[in-house]
Amino acid sequence: AELPKPSSLPIEVTANQLEADQQKRQAIFTGDVVAKQGDVTLYGDKMVVYQLDGQEQVDRLEVFGHVRVVQLDRTATAERAVYRQVAETLTLYGNAEVHQGQNRVAGDEIIVYLRENRSLVKSGDSGRVKAILFPQQKQEQQ
């Protein structure tokens, strides 16, 4: 499963409530949070945006509760997701699953390396990574 590179496009966020905390340089959105960037949409109950010290740039976004990431025919779900701007990775935690057409991959942790077009699915101590994949299906180039 693969998600887009966050290019310079702006991130629009809508939520029921926004609470900014200047000294911690955090913005906390709660209630039906929807974050869109390009053709990627991030849904969740609560999202915390962390900014780098002393800069306007976003360090990382963290989404909690019923996390869902949608891009074209691909959706990913998890309990928690962390998007790291610098490393350009999106990590899904807590029975994370990615669906694309009939393909389905599930594990305890899914890391998507956006710049390297690669992703890694890990299982926790007891869990196993499980995937149902269909051969010969071309992956749409993003």
Add this chain to the structure above:
Amino acid sequence: ADWGKDSPLPVNLEADELSYDKETGRYRASGNVQLNQGELEVVSDLLWWNQLSGEIEAEGGVQLTSPDEKMTGSKVSYNLQQGTGSVADGWLFLQESNLHVRGKQINRLGENSYRVFDGTFTTCDGEVPSWKFGAEQVDVTLGGYAKAKHTVFYLKDIPSFYVPYMVYPVKTERESGLLIPRIGYSDKRGFQYNGSYYQVLGRNQDATLLFDYLSEMGIGKGLEYRYIFGKDNAGEMRGYHIDVDSVDGETVDEERYALEWQHDGTLPGDVRMVVDAVYVNDEEYFEDFGEVAEDYNKDEVESNFSLSKSWGKYSLVGDLEYTKDLESDNDSTLQRLPRISFDAARQRIGETPFYYRLETEYTNFRRDEGVTGERLMLLPTLSASLQLFNVIDISPKISYRDRYYWGTSDGYGDEHEGLVEFSTRVSTKLQRVYDQPIGSADKLKHSLEPEVIYYNIPELEQNHLPQFDTYDDIDKENRFEYALVQRLTARFDQDGGAASYRELLYLRLSQTYYLSADAVGEKDSFGSIRGQLTLLPTTWAKFEFDGTYDIDLGEWEETDVDLSLQDQNENSLRASYSYDRDEELEYVSFKLDLSILEPFFVSYEKRFDLVDDESLEDVIGVEYRQQCWSALLTYRENENDSSVILSFVMKGIGPVGGVSGSLGGI
């Protein structure tokens, strides 16, 4: 199994860790990886799978399993779509034939064919197989053949002999013999070594070369050739030749050969062709080479070639029948060259209770000594089946047997004779069902079927007719044959509702009453009583009796008694007693098979003549049976010969060819 070639079945992948590289479209799974696609399962420590090409690379304790084969190895590269790939230090196991193949490298070339490099193959389980073949290169086809180059045969780990090129049939259905010699000694044949070499000639042909060294008799060469052409034309041909130096000590210096052809198939136009021909150039062929009873004392050899075609109830059959009498030289044995018959099977006339039937048979009788000639026989029959109150069945039958003779020798002219044959059968049936369970049977049915048949054939003077078979001198008949058939059938209810039935008892008592003008019995006299009894009290025991009792002299004319007992694990006893007053025959035989001394399977057979109170034959067999091979030691003592033979059976290969010299195996 056909692994996901056409429809791309989904791949279930399970591992501790899975990564995906979109550039190459490859998944990398690690940590006791398990990949399932359709019936295929791949297990390994590490596995790469290319979603586009279907390529798999696996390392670390790799195991590929599918319903009919299992492969393990240290490193495997494999293509799910083509079903091809290769395994390093591989082990391949084919369930159906229990074939173990190990090799430095095993390539799977397609759905059921493999190429093994520097490998071994055997049907023995276990780390150190009792026997195995080692070869630089082996091509194995599942359910087909293993063709090996530069093969060494190992007993345990001892190289025993070398064969430059060899075919080992992985075929499971058919017995076939290979290489392993059969050795023995017999008074008649001296020291005996039989070897056979199995050779595949094509997809549907194979052959076995036979070689026999018989120290007393000479060297025998033989060829067995098997073929399957088209949908259902199959057959076998055998030839054997031996220059016989001496027989029973006298120098003979004769050539002995035997040819045999069996074929069954359908020719275009739906004509069935059957050949069952055996030719021996010397009457004593079987006496000299036959090992088992019924071979060494074979009294005739019959060959038959037939073509038959049917349309609905009509059938046309033409055949050549040649019988060679092995017991005497005066060859008055009739040959039917050819016999052509056209039959209309018994057919009902509309909705009436009447049936008609027509048999026509032309035969050209040939023989060296005795009358020869041609005969056309026509036999139209009209019969009926009437039910009286749906209780009594009356079946009258009348036929006119018309016979024409021409081209006869020995002074018989062209002749024509016909006569009427009449019979009427009256029968009924009484039965009762006993509902209470008895023994293991849930219900029993006892039925009685009395029948009375009246036969009448008028007297006809037929001395002027050439005598070929029973139809050229038909005796007059004026008699009643009556019989009572009793059956006791048990019903066994199985769980799941289906009931199975078994006939516990079949008893038929019959007798003939002769009226005046009957060729056999004087006027108003009773003939002998015949009793036929079959008991099948349990599935493992059977008793049969067939006897004819002469009531005038108060003694048995003829009796045949058979008893057979067998359990599930190859313990069995078969005994039979035969007596015939007029033939001066009183004979008993029994065969005991025991498996209680496993892995030794012992069998003892005895045939005894009670007229002169002498033993005809004793056979003691000891089989040492292992998982993938067995050795069979047979001691045989009879009037014709006494011998000790040691032969080997390699599972998946089957018994090594019998004494091919005698075509005894046929």
Add this chain to the structure above:
Amino acid sequence: CGYHFPGKGESLPGGVTRVYAPLFTNRTSEARLENRVSNDISYVFARNGNISLVEDKQQAEAILEGTVSDYRTRALSYDSDDDISEYRATMVAQVSLRSIADGRLLWQGSVSWSEDYLAADDKNLQNDNEKEAIEEISLRLSEEILTRMLDDF
């Protein structure tokens, strides 16, 4: 005492009465067995009042198909010179009864019968003895097939 004439009671499986019986198939190397057995089947089945043989398949409720699958002779007994004195001939037939309407299998079974015949110095006589044994086997086999089919108590 409970014995009765089955008469109406006993019928073929599935209660069919109108039966079409084509010629048997012969898988053995002995020629003409299919004619002999087919004739005896027709002769024996016609005896039962509840069975009506029809020659036209369209009018039949069930079709009776059979194959003579094996015929073999083996030496049964030997005289004091160890020469064969009696043979035992055995014939096996595979038979099936199928409903024509829906092709359902009503009955299927394999029945075998054996008869002994004397060997003879004159091979023509031995041949005739074998032919006679075949005739008796074919008739008894057909009777046994009908009896087994009617076993439905």
